[in-house]
Amino acid sequence: MDIRQQFPDVHWVWKGGISFVYEVHPHIVVKVPKPGDFEREQFRRELKIYEIFSQHQPCPSIVQCFFYADNGIFLEYMRDVTLCSRIQNNHTRDQETDIVTQVEKLEPLPLRKEWVNDLAQAVAFLESLNLAHGDLRPENILLDRNRLKLSDFDCTAEIGSDFEACMAPYGRLLNSDEQDQGRRGSSGFLGPRTEQFALGSLYYLINYGFEVYGDRRLTEDRKEHGRKVVELLQNMEFPKLDGDPFIDDIIIKCWHNRYATIGELAACTETLLPGRSNRRDTEAEKITTPQWRTVICRVIRGLWKNLRSCWFFVLCRTSEATKPEEANREISHRYSRGIGQHDSAEDISLKKRFCQNLDRRGLLRLLSLREPEQLGFRIEWYRHSTN
Structure with missing residues (x-):
């Protein structure tokens, strides 16, 4: 058949x-x-x-x-486009130079903050397993409406492994002042340094609407633009930031390897979300009388889920005979x-x-x-x- x-x-x-x-x-x-x-x-x-x-x-x-x-x-x-496509749909490029000439719109700031935190939490989860993603770029970040999630783990490896998938502006080559991180001109070893640098460049993309140096002509020959970006990043030369000050501060720290761990970064990005700073106080409050309605609804939903689970199990078993x-x-x-x-x-x-x-x-x-x-x-x- x-x-x-x-x-x-x-x-x-x-x-x-x-x-x-x-x-x-x-x-x-x-x-x-x-x-x-x-x-x-x-x-x-x-x-x-x-x-x-x-x-x-x-x-x-x-x-x-x-x-x-x-x-x-x-x-x-994840039924919608990648983060790469989402951002590209919001800006205009010059056909001759491939430079971004206009950003039609940025995503709403609360959503951008949510995405910033989602990415940090995903990479922190990997770090907790002694893993680094190794290929953090917008093509590997998927969307379902406004929900954002990290995908594609074929380059993921243990922290301390050689960094193989170094692509500017989400990876950078080491300079002579970073010999403790690896050989000059190499990408070094996977770890908090490489992961937070990539996150910093992703945060720049999300909050400015184009990639690092994607809005300017760096060379006469457009084919040499990428090589120039690699050189600038190796020399720790970054574009000026003038967006949301809290996010800009995170980007700068990511680029300069200021977070000892990605877990530390994730704790910082979580404070960008509304109500997170006083979450513990809220959870500690006693349930008031009107909140009992919510409790009852949760109990009913739990019973329904159990019933649905039993029904579906019977259906799966029965289907073997049909x-x-x-x-x-x-x-x-x-x-x-x-x-x-x-x-x-x-x-x-x-x-x-x-x-x-x-x-x-x-x-x-x-x-x-x-x-x-x-x-x-x-x-x-x-x-x-x-x-």
Whole structure:
């Protein structure tokens, strides 16, 4: 049977550097490695990172993994553009020089502060596992409406490893004054220095609407612009900051390696959010009489989640005795109505069963046989706006 007939709800939605991404449910995608030794090796590296993640409570600022196997990783579907595309859609470039000539709009300041904190929390989570992302750039940051999450961990490695993916302005070469960090002209070693520098440049992008030095002509030949940026950053020469003073202060400290750890940075970015400074005092307050209504509502919601979990488990078990295609469509339909944006432990468990069901039916094996076009797929975007 043709794969598109066997799995009619599967759609090809993205072509990444090392993998193809398919939508399998309005809230779930699966990454499948491209053919090729390098791509499969990088994919195995990412699998190892998700194996580490699975042993800890999930970080809300990292794209959630529901299930993984040797030839596929099932992830939450961040259904909108990358941070790179979002920012580019808000500015105008000169076609001849590729310089940003106008920023039509910046995202609202409260949202920018939220994104700043989300990124810091994600990288701090990695640091708590003795890991560094190693490829922090806007293409690896995904959005679902205004929700922002960090993705793509094929370059992630232990702190102290060689920094391989150094791309200005999110990485910089060491100068002669930084011999303790590595050899001059190299990228040095992964750790708080490399991660916070990348975050500083990401914060600049988010808050100014273009990349570092993206608004000016540094060389006569546009092809030499990137090389000049590398040189300026190596010499610790940065553009002047004149935006929000609190965020600018964080950017400067990130660029100059002022945070001893990313955890320290994350503690700082959390204070940007409204009400965070007095959160402990608020949580310590006793529940007043009107708040009992909220408590009752929470109890009712908890009972409903337990009931839904039991029902879905029965449905999954029953589906094994029915036609796989019909069962899968029914599970997907019912499931999408009951799962919200912020998943509970029960929700994640349900999604894992859903993904395991697809794997048992051979989806990953079939997707790994050939490239999407050879399987009869074409890239489809329509579902982004309809679900």
